[in-house]
Amino acid sequence: MEIKEVVAKSILTPSKLPDADFVVNPYTGCRFGCIYCYASFMCRYVGKDINDWGEFVYVKTNAAELLKTAVLKLKNKGIGKRILFSSVTDPYQGVEAKYQITRKCLEVLVDADYQGLVSILTKSDLVLRDIDLFQKLKNIEIGLTITSFEDGISRYFEKYAPNVTQRFEALRKLNSEGLKTYAFVGPLLPHFVAYPEKLDELFKKIKETGTNDIYVEHINLSTYILNRLKKEAVGLDKAVLEKFYSSKNKDYRDQLDLIIKDCVKKHQLNIRLESAIYHKESLNSANITL
């Protein structure tokens, strides 16, 4: 595992993501190493092989300084603008406990009296450390990515991320603190078409934490992800792999969309962007900062 301190050139990056005007990625690389991670394409920008994803993290030591300068340039203290932490890394992965780059960036936003929406997206309960700052921000929402309710499944697909039980607990705690939260159910894992009751159970458990808003996303199966999946998924049931491959197929997604619709209605959740997101290709250089 390689951890390196680097000096970044920029930090507040304009975004074409549907619900973000800017993204902040305090780190390059992500130790959580999820085997379906679309951000693994970042390897090519730092001279790494795609199979190194999860094995390196570059720490942007000057991120807060850069953010301070960038935020001062925003009109009206950023009113109406949404900043997402993060798009190609997890802002609360393990190194954050030591370096606190995400925390320092949030402190900048508090000090600047930032008026836009700050949206956090993570798989880690380390996010709870920063509740004091969340309480000070004018407009903040915190999202936990939850792709399954079974720890065994999350351990398999999201190798080094905190297990899902901890993520449900984190949502519950954030809700109990009166903070606005959402769950990001993505990518949808392949067994949900075969076992719709599992998606039903997942949505039920999200609702039970007190969270009402969800994003749902179909898996992105670009060639580089498929190649990584094939290498990492040694031993995975062939039938499950077939399901993965068929998620490129519109009929499969339509079937899944119907299941999602039923579950959303049943558990009275609010699905953001109105339906499940599907990124055909997501190599969006606008979301990259080194």
Ligand code: SF4
């Ligand atoms: S936590 Fe997010 S950025 Fe990190 S490896 Fe997993 S999917 Fe990729």
